[in-house]
Amino acid sequence: MSAEHDRIRAVAWTEAGVRLLDQRRLPQEEIYWTLTCSSEVAQAITKMVVRGAPAIGIAAAYGVVLAARTCFSGTGSGWKRLLEADLCNLEAARPTAINLAWALTRMRAIVHDLPDHHDPEIALLAEARRIHKEDIAANRRMGELGTALIEGAAGVLTHCNTGSLATGGFGTALGVIRHAYSKGRIAKVFADETRPWLQGARLTAWELVQDGIPVVLIADSAAPYLLRQGEVQWVIIGADRIAANGDTANKIGSYGLAVAARYHGVHFMVVAPTSTIDWHLSDGTSIPIEQRPPEEVLTLGGKAIAAAGAEAYNPAFDVIPAHFIDAIVTERGVVCQPTHERMKVLLG
Template sequence: MDYDRYDRVRAVQWHGDRLRLLDQRLLPQQEHWIDCRDAAAVTQAIRDLVVRGAPAIGIAAAWGVVLAARAGEPLEPALAMLRAARPTAVNLMWALDRMKARIAAGADAAALAREAQAIQDEDLAANRHMGELGASLIEPGAGVLTHCNTGSLATAGFGTALGVIRAGVASGRIARVYAGETRPWQQGARLTMYELVRDGIPAKLIADSAAAHLMRAGEVQWVIVGADRIAANGDTANKIGTYQLAIAARHHGVKFMVAAPSSTVDMATPDGEAIEIELRDPAELLSTAGRRTVVEGAEAWNPVFDVTPAELIDAIVTERGVIERPNAAAMQAMFGR
């Protein structure tokens, strides 16, 4: 695997006294970096989508704890503030729980920095392994469709679903790549296409509403997505629009893969009904790039995640292995404690 070619972006960077984040709200037009020097700035960056993607949010939050420790701030309030930044992605809570355990064990700022770096390094290694595992499920010559952004921008590097696609392209298994635009923040259009073009991977952008038509035309054999939380029965929360892709995929005989690190699995959440779905400002739907596009007086509903039932998922891929046709028993066998 030529990682120098297929893994070029690092959106979360620790610089010893500050956390530097690539502002993903401005891509691809601008590559602007924001320096966070305290936990409050990291929290705001997570809330405002400067940094997004479940693994990247968790990594950034871990570094936010380090910043609080270096400044001598009380750590419990900092942990609570970071935890409240976004509710759906379990990686945020998982990373903060790891940092909290190190604090309880008496770790100082230097030890907490080592833990945050370990979280970041482990994510990169997990993504690369997932890429190999996921790609091995795909028959050579396949077309794939992905949704939202699950690449290096959303993780420590390489990506989850996009990591599977990178590995599949590199091994010659994937012949065609399609990315949905992903309204309302256009993560597929702005971010996934940005990564694919940088890597030299030929890909085509489609309107979200073109997905079923594309499947009917026989152009894709797999839909490959990431996850923000995977429940104990295999139900999966991901970017809004994922559920309808899974329904369309099942109707058209297209397989559906979820690729996510084991930190995304929440065995304490029994099923998708128990996952809190984040609602964001309706103005995000009523405007494009900050400019109002909908008539004044119109209202909007803006959930940013939905839940895909386990029975619509053909494979869940984590660094621990692959679960085909996931259910509660299979999830317990791999992730139960």
């Protein structure tokens, strides 16, 4: 992959703390924050300074390092007891993205194995860096596997943001699009604007322009009509949580895309690392769906766009039944027409 198609990093570790690109300010401003304590990281996750399931997990892992630094310097041997409160605070920052809990479980395992009197920072930082490095490697592998499913110079449609901004780097669904474009398998990329936070307009379009990949932005409500025109052969999206049968939670609007794609004979691909799969949930009906503040729907850019007194329904995610999905692409392999039995191959 040429460097011009993979230049963006939204999460990085520095000795001063966790460096985050403020995704709320894009594309107008490119502003970075260096966070020095875990409570700042938790707040950044909640307020969507950093977003995207893999990126949230990576940021939280680095947040544990900051928490351990503070706890150990303040109490020495009592650091584990204090650290647990910080871990719980990070875990509560966003409930739907399973990568958050998955990353914190890995960090907890390191904490458990360390002696009480031992300074935990070096060991925890090494694990956080492993999580980050593994995510980028997984994204590149998924890019290759997903590209193999796409024939010819296809048109693709994507929803929300699943690129370097949402991951450790390269991206999940956008990683497939990056790799496939470099191989001549994709001719045109359409991106939903993705209301109400406009991640498609502000983030995906920005990423693709930065990397020199042509992108056509559409209103979310235009997607079914676009699919009817025959210009799109694949819808390619990411995931925030996948149940054991393949039911997939992703940014609100994904379910409608899946229904429209099936009706119009358009292939539907979900791209996500295996850390996004929640094997404890048999199907998607038990996936917790985050309800976000109504102001996100009732206002735009801080200004009211609805009549005073109007209410809002603002789920952040919806759930796609597995039978609408043609392929789930992970770093461990591809599951076509996912079912409970077919998903089990990924456990191996």
